[in-house]
Amino acid sequence: MSESSLLLVENVSKSFGAVKVADATNLEVNAGEVVGILGPNGAGKTSLFNLITGALSADSGTINFKGNDITRTNAAYRCKLGMARSFQVPQPFVGMSVFENALVGATHGAGLKPSAANAHVVSVLDATGLMARANVKAGVLTLLERKRLELARALSTKPSLLLLDEIAGGLTDSECESLITSIKNVHLQGTTIIWIEHIVHALLAVAQKLIVLDFGKVIAAGQPDEIMASEQVRQIYLGVDNA
Amino acid sequence: MNADTKGVLKTTISRSSRVSIIAMVLSLVLMLVLAWAPYWAGRAEMRLLGELFLYLSLASLWNLMAGYAGLVSVGQQAYVGLGGYLLFALTMFGGLHPVAAVLLAGVFSAFLSLPVAILIFRLHGAYFAIGTWVIAEMFRLSFAQVQSLGGGSGTSLPIGVVKSLAASRSGRESLSYWLALGAVVFTLGFVFFFMRSKKGLALTAIRDSEAGAAELGINIWRSKLEVYVYTSAITGVIGGLIFLQKLRISPDAAFSVSDWTAFVIFIVVIGGIGTLEGPIIGTLLFFILRESMADLGTTYLMILGLVAIVIMLKAPQGIWGLIRQKFDIELFPLSYFVHQKDASTQKSSGA
Numbered sequence A: 001m002s003e004s005s006l007l008l009v010e011n012v013s014k015s016f017g018a019v020k021v022a023d024a025t026n027l028e029v030n031a032g033e034v035v036g037i038l039g040p041n042g043a044g045k046t047s048l049f050n051l052i053t054g055a056l057s058a059d060s061g062t063i064n065f066k067g068n069d070i071t072r073t074n075a076a077y078r079c080k081l082g083m084a085r086s087f088q089v090p091q092p093f094v095g096m097s098v099f100e101n102a103l104v105g106a107t108h109g110a111g112l113k114p115s116a117a118n119a120h121v122v123s124v125l126d127a128t129g130l131m132a133r134a135n136v137k138a139g140v141l142t143l144l145e146r147k148r149l150e151l152a153r154a155l156s157t158k159p160s161l162l163l164l165d166e167i168a169g170g171l172t173d174s175e176c177e178s179l180i181t182s183i184k185n186v187h188l189q190g191t192t193i194i195w196i197e198h199i200v201h202a203l204l205a206v207a208q209k210l211i212v213l214d215f216g217k218v219i220a221a222g223q224p225d226e227i228m229a230s231e232q233v234r235q236i237y238l239g240v241d242n243a
Numbered sequence B: 001m002n003a004d005t006k007g008v009l010k011t012t013i014s015r016s017s018r019v020s021i022i023a024m025v026l027s028l029v030l031m032l033v034l035a036w037a038p039y040w041a042g043r044a045e046m047r048l049l050g051e052l053f054l055y056l057s058l059a060s061l062w063n064l065m066a067g068y069a070g071l072v073s074v075g076q077q078a079y080v081g082l083g084g085y086l087l088f089a090l091t092m093f094g095g096l097h098p099v100a101a102v103l104l105a106g107v108f109s110a111f112l113s114l115p116v117a118i119l120i121f122r123l124h125g126a127y128f129a130i131g132t133w134v135i136a137e138m139f140r141l142s143f144a145q146v147q148s149l150g151g152g153s154g155t156s157l158p159i160g161v162v163k164s165l166a167a168s169r170s171g172r173e174s175l176s177y178w179l180a181l182g183a184v185v186f187t188l189g190f191v192f193f194f195m196r197s198k199k200g201l202a203l204t205a206i207r208d209s210e211a212g213a214a215e216l217g218i219n220i221w222r223s224k225l226e227v228y229v230y231t232s233a234i235t236g237v238i239g240g241l242i243f244l245q246k247l248r249i250s251p252d253a254a255f256s257v258s259d260w261t262a263f264v265i266f267i268v269v270i271g272g273i274g275t276l277e278g279p280i281i282g283t284l285l286f287f288i289l290r291e292s293m294a295d296l297g298t299t300y301l302m303i304l305g306l307v308a309i310v311i312m313l314k315a316p317q318g319i320w321g322l323i324r325q326k327f328d329i330e331l332f333p334l335s336y337f338v339h340q341k342d343a344s345t346q347k348s349s350g351a
């Protein structure tokens, strides 16, 4: 592995019965990068995130993060090492307020003491535009607010690697623009990002590298313009995204 | 565009409301009044209150375990019975003072709950529930084998041990009442401060989404294990106190699934599972129903069942759930409130 690689996924495979969600997958992400992941529905994108964060355990292969072999560690441990993700299907703690939702990540994931945790959550809610909703129960949030809460909760853990799973899906153009701005800001502050997105123009606005998955396999990886020009990728995306 | 009209915002976070402060003051007053009961209440009322306190303790503990940690056990009678039997064994054969025996029963329960947890935590959902019940049955069958504790028919606490509590009958009754009051104050206090801590925040998150909690740095397995061990330990103490009130124990009474689990679940579910207030309301309602229908025999159980069904249909979040929905209050302050005040009162003219 190279000096600057933050995350190294080597030969990772995972099957559910006959379905191979990851098939000897390799992925290297360097510190400071923004990597975009594309692929049709059911390609195994979310499963790859689940394998990286520890929600799923790999059948074989190794995952290395910040020089630690984390293949057999649990999700909580990986979070404390500096990994955070947003869920494609938001997983809010519906009975807790927006503030409390993010406080969970600040006190547990980031391991902050109470007063530092409070201050950090306030700054995260400010950055994600949720401050006005701080005292509202997460169960009553709108879709956009739930997506923002996913981002806020992930940021509350002070991640060095942020995994975003279709965080722009279902948003209007202007909502999407403001989300892109938020994500660019997070990147500017030094956070490495891997972003799964069907909305290609949103990805292209920030990603420096693209990876295309299909049937659990990486079928293309490289510069965004090369990838978007490739015939294979265009074929797979025909009918999936016409942006 | 409207940024400069807002001025400088000062953000503060508080954790109590006027309602919760009033509730705390009132419960302190209530505690003092209750502590005085031996001087104003009759023998029967004191017995009833003592029993109510111990039921409320069991309900709060089960609520912490099932309502927050998602460990829906139907086998906590294992620790009630264990605590009871340890009280008898440690006083009769170990020569310990009953209060020391009850406390030691808690320690024993904690140690025993560890291997039990490692075994039953492999099970999920209904299998977990069945597993807890099987363990409790194993406890019952084991204690029924111990001939020196009366085997299957049980035994009474020797008169010498009873007298070691206090010389007079009224002295003993006061003491056992105060022990029950102390137990419920300790239990409610423990559950409250636990839920108010960082661990409680984690548990509330687990209650709402395990997947989300794990990815925010919470070790789900360890959080649940801690809750299981703590609740089992305190349940063991409560079990010791229950049988210190009864002065007689038998395997069927000690490990009764209806007395120590079914009624407790009824209390928590009708009161409001996953809230600290729910078990209190549930216990009060349970005792009101029980005392007003004491002459009805088994019909009373059918009415309890009916009440449970009606409440579960009309208010799935229990009675406290309904109240909270209507008035948005909490008596035990667990929530965080963010306040933003305009701090630009000192003539700052926005850059």
Ligand SMILES: Nc1ncnc2c1ncn2[C@@H]1O[C@H](COP(=O)(O)OP(=O)(O)OP(=O)(O)O)[C@@H](O)[C@H]1O
Pocket (backbone or CB within 6 Å): A016, A019, A021, A039, A040, A041, A042, A043, A044, A045, A046, A047, A048, A088
């Ligand atoms: N826990 C599971 N058990 C069985 N099959 C699963 C499980 N999780 C995912 N799958 C299957 O694995 C395949 C990949 O799913 P995954 O969610 O990773 O796809 P995706 O690329 O994220 O798709 P989408 O774009 O729709 O989000 C799908 O066919 C899915 O049905």
Ligand SMILES: [Mg+2]
Pocket (backbone or CB within 6 Å): A045, A046, A047, A088, A165
């Ligand atoms: Mg997906």
